[in-house]
Amino acid sequence: MDTTIRNLDEDAYRRLKARAALEGRPIGAVLSELIRGASGTGSAWPKRGSAHDIKPEPFGKRNRHLSEEIDAIVYGV
Numbered sequence: 001m002d003t004t005i006r007n008l009d010e011d012a013y014r015r016l017k018a019r020a021a022l023e024g025r026p027i028g029a030v031l032s033e034l035i036r037g038a039s040g041t042g043s044a045w046p047k048r049g050s051a052h053d054i055k056p057e058p059f060g061k062r063n064r065h066l067s068e069e070i071d072a073i074v075y076g077v
Contacts, residue, residue, distance in 0.1 A: 020030045059066055071077050 016031060016034075017027055020027045023030065
C-alpha cells in the first residue's frame with residue numbers, strides 16, 4: 001500500500017532511512033515493523049523476558065554468603 005506521511009520529523013526520517021540502509025531493507029518494511037511493534041499487533045523481534053522470569057539457582061551451602069562476598073569486592077563493604 002502506498003501512503004503519504006505528512007509532518008514527519010526530519011531527524012526521525014533520517015534515522016529511519018539510515019536503519020533501513022544498514023539492514024539492507026526498504027524503508028517501508030522497517031517502518032511497518034516499527035508500527036506493528038508500537039501498536040501491539042506483533043513484531044518480527046521476539047519479546048525479551050523480564051528479570052522476574054529468572055529462577056534462582058542453588059549454589060550450595062559453601063556459597064551461602066556469596067552475595068555478601070560479591071558486595072564486599074564490588075562496593076568495598
